[in-house]
Amino acid sequence: MQAGDRQLIRFGELGRLDAVDQVALHSIGKPSRGSVRDHQPRYVRGSIAASTEREGMGKTLITGGTVVTAADTYKADVLIDGEKVVAIGTDLKAAGAKRIDASRKYLIPGGIDVHTHMELPFGGTRASDDFETGTTAAAFGGTTTIVDFAVQGFGEPLEKARDAWMAKARGKAVVDYGLHMIVRDVSDTVLREMETMVRDGISSFKLFMAYPGVFMVDDGAIFKALVRSAEIGGLICMHAENGGVIDVLVKRALAAKHTQPKWHALTRPPEAEGEATGRALRLAEMAGGVPLYVVHLSAAQALEQVRLFRDRGLPAYAETCPQYLFLSYDSYEEPGFDGAKYVMSPPLRPKWHQDELWKGLQRNDLQVVSTDHCPFCMKEGFKGLPKQKELGKNDFSKIPNGAPGVETRLALLFDGGVAQGRITANRWVELCATTPAKIMGLFPRKGTIAVGSDADIVLWDPKATQTLSAKTHHMRVDYSPYEGRKVKGKATTVLSRGEVIVADGTFLGKKGRGKFLKRGGPLLQT
């Protein structure tokens, strides 16, 4: 152990000890404040002994890989004890440790997808992935944490929605999960309950400016929720589309007998997203410069608004999703009913928006890539599932909104971003893991590879290629929006809290092993 311990010192993890110490991570002993020479070796030895007893799990040494975090790229071994990373260094030794060879692989923090909808009830059906199938698929793609959305019933306490979603996830999730709360009526009672939610680790609330009569809340309600979020240290996430205008356009299209899937996009213009995004940000400004996180930003008009407010120094944040970076309106023109595969809100935009979104990612006007994973099958009967997309065969407004994506995010972003030279591997990690962890109150437990962090680590083969297809993916849905697309990069081995849950295409995890994550308030520094 001695040699390895000294390597750790050389590696300079000391700079991180204070940050890790602050969050009181469990499996490491508190380092003393003495000199480096004094305390460092004790720190490592002590931590390993202590956590082995506690976790009842052994040590794992990942050797020869290239660690890629949001900040750095370097060759190092990573030593895991129980559920945590306990040492990073060169030529680490750990007697009795299980070894994983990572030569020619990147070691990245497990992906964090902060926008998923497992089993979401929508338009008379529910999303086809549950917490078991959805998180299994996530794991295959290198994502080891999701944050899903619980949905408040009208007039019902937030606790009820929380309990319902906890019940859906418990015993099923194979990776760790957190929850946001979708708030549908902003009553005084609900404003009070928001504080309980934050205390219980559900620290973000999603509001809708679209879907009148279903999810939409008015400006007054948004304003109240924004003010409240600042008081209790929570974060408002906004679905920003002008629902009133969209409703009129949908009714007119249907009156004119326009029923095909493409009318979903034609009745939800990018201007409706731009307007709502600007309005939401202005409301946040009026609430006192409250942070606002815009979900699934798809249009240049919306990005323009986020940029405007950020340039003025306001805490405006936004995520986009792979579908808006890689797919376009053209998909709605596919023959027959195939356009329904891409019916999601906001809809896919004309291709030129993609370049704008990439610029947004490059310049940090967009900080996160999530998926809005919400799959519905094209054909009735797939794995026993009921009629889903076909519900809207004769009326585009009845097609369940959503598409699969939780498994393919890292690969799409690596291929289209890193392999094609648009972003660095570090920025890829930042967009897909580190910043999501920070904004959603999971950092530094999740979102990076550091001493004291959870050992959620993906061995990523940057040279491997894979072909995305419904025939081979693990999501419980009968199509892939990216069918036949060849991408560079693949997760080969996936660890979640120190446990190998995927290795070379085989699932080794157990249903129900995923834990609920009590999230803190947002860490907003980007």
Ligand SMILES: [Zn+2]
């Ligand atoms: Zn969503």
